[in-house]
Amino acid sequence: VTKRRRNLPPGPKPLPIIGNLKDIFQKDTHQWQHFASWKRKYGDLTYVEVFGKSMLILNSSKATTDLLERRSAIYSDRPDMIMVNDLMGWYWDFAHQKYSDWWRLHRKTFHTGFQPSVVSTYHDIQLRGMEHFLRNMLKDPEDFSGHIRHYTGSVSLASDALKKLVEAVGSGNYLVDVIPALKYVPAWFPGAKFKRLADEWSKDVFALRDVPFNRFKSDMEKNRAQPCFAKDILTKTEQAGQLDTKMEEVIKNCASVAYLAGADTTVGLIFSFFLAMVLHPDAQKRAQEELDRVIGRDRLPDFKDRPHLPYIEACLSEVLRWMPVTPLAVPHQTTQPDIYEGYHIPAGTVVIGNVWAILHNPEVYPDPEVFKPERFLLTEGDAPPHPINYAFGFGRRICPGRHFATNTAWLAIAATLSVYNISPLDKENLPKYECTEGAAS
Numbered sequence: 001v002t003k004r005r006r007n008l009p010p011g012p013k014p015l016p017i018i019g020n021l022k023d024i025f026q027k028d029t030h031q032w033q034h035f036a037s038w039k040r041k042y043g044d045l046t047y048v049e050v051f052g053k054s055m056l057i058l059n060s061s062k063a064t065t066d067l068l069e070r071r072s073a074i075y076s077d078r079p080d081m082i083m084v085n086d087l088m089g090w091y092w093d094f095a096h097q098k099y100s101d102w103w104r105l106h107r108k109t110f111h112t113g114f115q116p117s118v119v120s121t122y123h124d125i126q127l128r129g130m131e132h133f134l135r136n137m138l139k140d141p142e143d144f145s146g147h148i149r150h151y152t153g154s155v156s157l158a159s160d161a162l163k164k165l166v167e168a169v170g171s172g173n174y175l176v177d178v179i180p181a182l183k184y185v186p187a188w189f190p191g192a193k194f195k196r197l198a199d200e201w202s203k204d205v206f207a208l209r210d211v212p213f214n215r216f217k218s219d220m221e222k223n224r225a226q227p228c229f230a231k232d233i234l235t236k237t238e239q240a241g242q243l244d245t246k247m248e249e250v251i252k253n254c255a256s257v258a259y260l261a262g263a264d265t266t267v268g269l270i271f272s273f274f275l276a277m278v279l280h281p282d283a284q285k286r287a288q289e290e291l292d293r294v295i296g297r298d299r300l301p302d303f304k305d306r307p308h309l310p311y312i313e314a315c316l317s318e319v320l321r322w323m324p325v326t327p328l329a330v331p332h333q334t335t336q337p338d339i340y341e342g343y344h345i346p347a348g349t350v351v352i353g354n355v356w357a358i359l360h361n362p363e364v365y366p367d368p369e370v371f372k373p374e375r376f377l378l379t380e381g382d383a384p385p386h387p388i389n390y391a392f393g394f395g396r397r398i399c400p401g402r403h404f405a406t407n408t409a410w411l412a413i414a415a416t417l418s419v420y421n422i423s424p425l426d427k428e429n430l431p432k433y434e435c436t437e438g439a440a441s
């Protein structure tokens, strides 16, 4: 069937068999910028095919809202992700699970611990973590990146396993995710390097989930477990008479996801804030003036100060916009065929919301490359849409950890600026406005 006859959305012309494989990668350009460049040529939607698999790139907030939000009943599945789930063993991470009852049970369980009304119960832990972070910064400011990782709770095990996940998802080289048959290539086959790597990596992936949970279980048995998400949910489920092997697995999976999904992402957000401050000393000065005026110099900021610090809030919004941590969010997939603006969208289409393109749209955010917190200080109605609406994905799959993550980042921003200046070691050679490729940049 030709493209025209099927009335698919516009996109580059596919080649036989490989489809648009050559079009989707562009050397020396980030994937999200390359996809964004298609907007000029094809409009809000770009349709491509790779080895017969349909992909739809959404380059505007209108398209993500219309499809991923309003039609979320059929736009909330995930691609199969063979490499990541089956070969590397990440299937327990519900971020990758198919739109199913199993996923729903995970999402519901997770939500009980991270909904807005509950995240404030973590404030004390976050404040203690922040004080520790500030002391570490005083002792050894050059290792700021290590202190940020420690503050957000990511230890090296999570980081190693995650680095491999990001590599597998982000590189685009692991064709196994688009050609499922590759899964059955034996590991000794030349070129099957990914399978050997996957076997090696899956050990870390399971350790990441099982080691902390087994320790927690043994602490529970000895009545020594600290209050935490896992303890809370486990106790409540037990009291409701619903704790069986299935629920225990769900709780274990959710606890591990809570720990890893926030690791590299929240770290990336705080790194970008540090970079913004180095490159924009004026914004830093203005933020510090606000902190001095509102809080004074005798105490550290607390969550109750948040509504009174609009410029700090604007800095957080602007970091989320300026360098989105997950520039292409996480791909969704359709479960049914659909028609949108007269175009046919096949069932099983991978749908990518281009967060970066939305948050760098010059018509909505003028001079998008410039770090300008002031853009969010305009009165309601004049201010552009808040980046939190896009930076954490879309619809039924939107990041359930976003309230927790933004609290963690807000506190890091307010606390750091209340006691320290962030400046470059070498004023002649400023760091560049640059970010890494990958699922979490």
Ligand code: HEM
Pocket: 094, 095, 096, 097, 107, 110, 114, 257, 258, 259, 261, 262, 263, 265, 266, 269, 325, 326, 329, 330, 331, 332, 391, 392, 393, 394, 395, 396, 397, 398, 399, 400, 401, 402, 404, 405
């Ligand atoms: C700056 C920090 C973070 C960013 C930018 C971020 C971003 C995202 C994005 C883009 C998605 C996919 C949404 C979609 O499919 O449309 C997602 C999913 C998810 N995030 Fe986050 N996240 C962050 C922090 C966290 C934290 C701290 C947690 C846990 C406490 C968390 C837990 C999850 C989970 C469990 C999912 C899977 C949701 C599902 O598939 O149903 N995230 N996140």
